[in-house]
Amino acid sequence: MSHGPVEPAPETILALATPADTEALGTRLAGWIKRTRLPLLIFLSGDLGAGKTCLARALLVALGVKGRIKSPSYALVETYELALEPDAGFRDHLRLYCYHFDFYRFVDPREWIDAGFRDYLDGSNLCLVEWPENAAAAGHLPVPDLAIRLTPLDSGRSAHVLAATDRGRACLADVAFSQQA
Secondary structure, three states: OOOOOOOOEEEEEEEOOOHHHHHHHHHHHHHHHHHOOOOEEEEOOOOOOOOOOHHHHHHHHOOOOOOOOOOOOOOOEEEEEEEEEOOOOOOOOEEEEEEEEEEEOOOOOOHHHHHHHHHHHHOEEEEEEEEEEHOOOOOOOOOEEEEEEEEEEEEEEEEEEOOHHHHHHHHHHHHHHHHOO
16 A cells, blocks of 8 residues: 555546436446455545445445445444455455545544554555545545545435555456446
């Protein structure tokens, strides 16, 4: 995971006309993770009701999470163990943890430090961070692979996706291409 300056990052705006389109974006992100077997740090921003948790749930369902996927609004983090099936290039299952954070209730960026979340964001886990701006103000969060800002529109929503790392750029290129297909 990159913590220093990054090259200018590509940005893509995806039109998501229906909630199903938002879910499809989550499914495409999960597909990339399954194919590459690489974790991502994804920031999810947008107003209340913009679709952040909808996107996160779709991604987790597509990665095989069973049962209820709760919003981490009150718990701050929900943890999921993912077992990615072996494919032609891998003999064993890959165990990957997903930490789904929600920093909506943070009012002071120090709360993030006090909560002890730094170790979760070491680049070896899938991390979905809702409301990252509430922890990032003091520069405590690492650079995300992808930063997705969801904006409600009269006809659905848009997803403004910024890729800030090489891993994020590879994922965005795949996800943006698969939307056009």
